[in-house]
Amino acid sequence: MAETTDVAIIGGGAAGCAVAYYLAQSGVKSTIIEREGLGNQASGYAAGGLNPLTGVGIPGPLGDFAWECYELHAGLYDGLKDASGIDYQHRTVAKIDVALEESEIDGLKETAERLNAAPGFEARWMDTDEILKLEPRIAPGILGGLYDYGNTAADSHKLTNAYATASGATIHEGNVTGLESSGGKVDRVMLADGEISCGQVVMAMGPWSRKAEAWLGVYIPVDPLKGEILRLELNSGPINYDISGGGASIYPKLDGLNWCGTTEDWKGFDRSLSEEVAKEIRRRLDRVFPELANAKLAKHTACLRPVTPDWLPVLGQAPGWENVYFATGAGKKGILLSPGIGKSVADLMTTGETTLSIKGYSPERFATQID
Numbered sequence: 001m002a003e004t005t006d007v008a009i010i011g012g013g014a015a016g017c018a019v020a021y022y023l024a025q026s027g028v029k030s031t032i033i034e035r036e037g038l039g040n041q042a043s044g045y046a047a048g049g050l051n052p053l054t055g056v057g058i059p060g061p062l063g064d065f066a067w068e069c070y071e072l073h074a075g076l077y078d079g080l081k082d083a084s085g086i087d088y089q090h091r092t093v094a095k096i097d098v099a100l101e102e103s104e105i106d107g108l109k110e111t112a113e114r115l116n117a118a119p120g121f122e123a124r125w126m127d128t129d130e131i132l133k134l135e136p137r138i139a140p141g142i143l144g145g146l147y148d149y150g151n152t153a154a155d156s157h158k159l160t161n162a163y164a165t166a167s168g169a170t171i172h173e174g175n176v177t178g179l180e181s182s183g184g185k186v187d188r189v190m191l192a193d194g195e196i197s198c199g200q201v202v203m204a205m206g207p208w209s210r211k212a213e214a215w216l217g218v219y220i221p222v223d224p225l226k227g228e229i230l231r232l233e234l235n236s237g238p239i240n241y242d243i244s245g246g247g248a249s250i251y252p253k254l255d256g257l258n259w260c261g262t263t264e265d266w267k268g269f270d271r272s273l274s275e276e277v278a279k280e281i282r283r284r285l286d287r288v289f290p291e292l293a294n295a296k297l298a299k300h301t302a303c304l305r306p307v308t309p310d311w312l313p314v315l316g317q318a319p320g321w322e323n324v325y326f327a328t329g330a331g332k333k334g335i336l337l338s339p340g341i342g343k344s345v346a347d348l349m350t351t352g353e354t355t356l357s358i359k360g361y362s363p364e365r366f367a368t369q370i371d
């Protein structure tokens with residue numbers, strides 16, 4: 001007998017798995033269709049920073065939603081950990097953003113004020129001596145920095161799997177090759193080796209979302225932005241802060257490795273590991289945390305962020321389709337945004353509305369741009 005599901009979710013990254021989780025909270029069972037294993041693309045290799053107050057579009061069109069997602073994460077942890085049996089290590093982190101140029105200082109001081117005003121955050125500008133007291137291995141040539149406490153972090157691979165496990169969704173390994181429809185409704189998801197009949201469909205294909213343009217005739221400008229990370233071992237003891245500056249970011253992880261990067265390159269779907277990029281990461285580290293510039297490599301990873309022209313996610317019903325929804329385009333913030341993506345899309349699918357601040361993220365905003 002042909003496989004049937006109420007909701008077919010195409011893509012088992014953080015976005016798709018979060019939709020499955022929140023649908024399950026409303027009593028809706030789904031099937032996640034994934035061709036390369038759950039969380040084995042960007043959602044498994046992200047740095048896992050849940051930083052709601054900084055980044056593209058914050059403050060700005062992503063600000064309210066980012067903060068809502070940060071709060072959702074905080075409320076989710078105990079229940080999701082218990083329901084899934086997966087401890088994805090949600091925790092609060094201290095962070096130092098160092099200034100390497102005079103021109104960066106005013107901006108960092110302004111950010112300190114803004115962060116300090118946010119509930120649960122502490123932030124202030126520190127001069128070089130204060131920073132070096134916190135972490136003496138930081139390069140002595142820095143010009144001070146912003147210290148803050150309040151951002152959170154999680155293991156993104158475990159989080160993605162926790163959503164999926166707790167959702168009780170059927171996991172179907174397979175490559176989706178098309179959709180079959182009738183009268184503005186998708187009836188079947190076509191796979192390389194079969195098909196699944198469905199009541200509703202969620203397109204959560206991350207950087208591969210444009211594939212759906214041909215299937216649906218809807219313009220979905222999501223493009224892959226490559227990011228590489230070096231996981232480095234340090235013999236001189238753990239680093240207690242996330243650190244960034246001069247294009248380098250350092251994320252000390254609970255496994256003792258320091259994830260360093262993160263780069264941004266428009267290279268299409270190329271996921272190869274670049275020696276040139278590895279050297280560039282080490283060059284940047286040398287200006288911020290010299291010991292890491294020569295530290296032993298434990299692992300080098302590369303993966304692709306799903307980015308839209310306005311750097312905002314694509315959430316909601318596909319224009320012209322009765323039963324198709326998008327959950328994609330989260331760019332550099334997809335782990336932070338995942339609970340909001342999951343909840344808002346599940347809300348729309350089950351009730352037609354959501355209280356989350358996703359106005360402006362509808363796929364409709366690109367509708368006029370179809371060639």
Ligand SMILES: Cc1cc2nc3c(=O)[nH]c(=O)nc-3n(C[C@H](O)[C@H](O)[C@H](O)COP(=O)(O)OP(=O)(O)OC[C@H]3O[C@@H](n4cnc5c(N)ncnc54)[C@H](O)[C@@H]3O)c2cc1C
Nearest residue numbers: 011013014015043046047048049176206227333334335336
């Ligand atoms: C280096 C790096 C660091 C990052 N750091 C952070 C961070 O600190 N904090 C943060 O919030 N975000 C971070 N991100 C961003 C975050 O990783 C992404 O926004 C997020 O993972 C996107 O999730 P997704 O589910 O939309 O896409 P993906 O994780 O790419 O999942 C999409 C899935 O769809 C599957 N798929 C696609 N097409 C098909 C098909 N036809 N059939 C079956 N399966 C299909 C793919 O195999 C894939 O598993 C980082 C990203 C990178 C690259």
